[in-house]
Amino acid sequence: xxxxxxxxxxxxxxxxxxxxxxxxxxxxxxxxxxxxxxxxxxxxxxxxxxxxxxxxxxxxxxxxxxxxxxxxxxxxxxxxxxxxxxxxxxxxxxxxxxxxxxxxxxxxxxxx
Amino acid sequence: xxxxxxxxxxxxxxxxxxxxxxxxxxxxxxxxxxxxxxxxxxxxxxxxxxxxxxxxxxxxxxxxxxxxxxxxxxxxxxxxxxxxxxxxxxxxxxxxxxxxxxxxxxxxxxxxxxxxxxxxxxxxxxxxxxxxxxxxxxxxxxxxxxxxxxxxxxxxxxxxxxxxxxxxxxxxxxxxxxxxxxxxxxxxxxxxxxxxxxxxxxxxxxxxxxxxxxxxxxxxxxxxxxxxxxxxx
Numbered sequence: 001x002x003x004x005x006x007x008x009x010x011x012x013x014x015x016x017x018x019x020x021x022x023x024x025x026x027x028x029x030x031x032x033x034x035x036x037x038x039x040x041x042x043x044x045x046x047x048x049x050x051x052x053x054x055x056x057x058x059x060x061x062x063x064x065x066x067x068x069x070x071x072x073x074x075x076x077x078x079x080x081x082x083x084x085x086x087x088x089x090x091x092x093x094x095x096x097x098x099x100x101x102x103x104x105x106x107x108x109x110x111x112x
Numbered sequence: 113x114x115x116x117x118x119x120x121x122x123x124x125x126x127x128x129x130x131x132x133x134x135x136x137x138x139x140x141x142x143x144x145x146x147x148x149x150x151x152x153x154x155x156x157x158x159x160x161x162x163x164x165x166x167x168x169x170x171x172x173x174x175x176x177x178x179x180x181x182x183x184x185x186x187x188x189x190x191x192x193x194x195x196x197x198x199x200x201x202x203x204x205x206x207x208x209x210x211x212x213x214x215x216x217x218x219x220x221x222x223x224x225x226x227x228x229x230x231x232x233x234x235x236x237x238x239x240x241x242x243x244x245x246x247x248x249x250x251x252x253x254x255x256x257x258x259x260x261x262x263x264x265x266x267x268x269x270x271x272x273x274x275x276x277x278x279x280x281x282x283x284x285x286x287x288x289x290x291x292x293x294x295x296x297x298x299x300x301x302x303x304x305x306x307x308x309x310x311x312x313x314x315x316x317x318x319x320x321x322x323x324x325x326x327x328x329x330x331x332x333x334x335x336x337x338x339x340x341x342x343x344x345x
Binding site: 026069072076079080083087 | 211215216218219222225226229264
């Protein structure tokens with residue numbers, strides 16, 4: 001029974017990874033591709049590792065550390081990449097309406 | 113049309129090559145005599161469960177020393193090549209029109225959390241080299257990655273190059289001295305039996321291999337950090 005639950009978690013994680021890959025292919029501009037890849041792959045990674053922890057309870061602590069590491073690094077790195085892309089003015093998709101970062105910069109007098 | 117034919121011919125010939133490789137492959141049922149003697153000797157004579165680290169730091173320790181020397185020469189020559197066309201520090205940042213944007217608060221907080229974590233992981237890799245996968249080279253690379261993280265998150269961060277080069281040289285000298293001690297006290301250059309072998313599989317075991325791993329890790333980490341610092345714009 002536990003093995004079945006673990007396998008289902010791994011499968012769910014794989015589905016999220018697949019959706020991340022699909023988002024990379026289908027999204028219109030750099031920013032949306034980035035958020036598709038980051039969000040879905042972070043959750044997918046967590047689910048796959050949780051499934052592994054159910055399969056092998058002895059590995060739980062190490063897997064927890066890996067999950068913590070991924071949760072710390074993946075959003076931060078994608079945030080930094082997106083800010084850098086915004087900084088060198090990579091264009092957004094045509095129908096983007098709101099650019100909160102640009103508005104905030106203009107309100108602060110052009111500063112970062 | 114001819115181009116497509118060419119592509120098909122290329123793919124078919126690749127397939128033939130790989131198919132002949134795959135058909136000709138037979139899995140080896142037993143180790144070759146040299147590998148078998150190493151697998152038997154390393155846990156028995158050196159007391160290291162990880163055969164690869166035993167070979168790298170003992171039987172081929174001289175080779176490892178040579179690899180570290182190559183890395184040292186790379187660090188020195190990178191400094192020579194990249195350092196020549198660069199204006200002294202402090203002047204360059206004022207002249208430049210596109211001043212680097214300061215990194216955001218999320219990046220700085222993430223760096224503050226991650227750098228200790230990465231450093232602990234590096235120490236774990238270095239100290240477990242004789243027990244499981246790991247060793248000085250890998251751990252040194254992880255140390256350098258934490259320095260790279262600092263350089264990326266804090267563009268003004270200035271690692272102490274003097275301290276790095278002194279530490280690196282001291283680690284290198286101690287490595288060679290440990291090798292000469294092996295020549296005097298035990299069977300040969302970089303022999304790990306200058307220290308007691310201890311209990312098989314324990315944290316402090318396998319003679320001088322953990323010590324050599326630590327020295328190698330410090331040396332590689334410092335060298336790679338210096339190289340990374342040189343590549344800063």
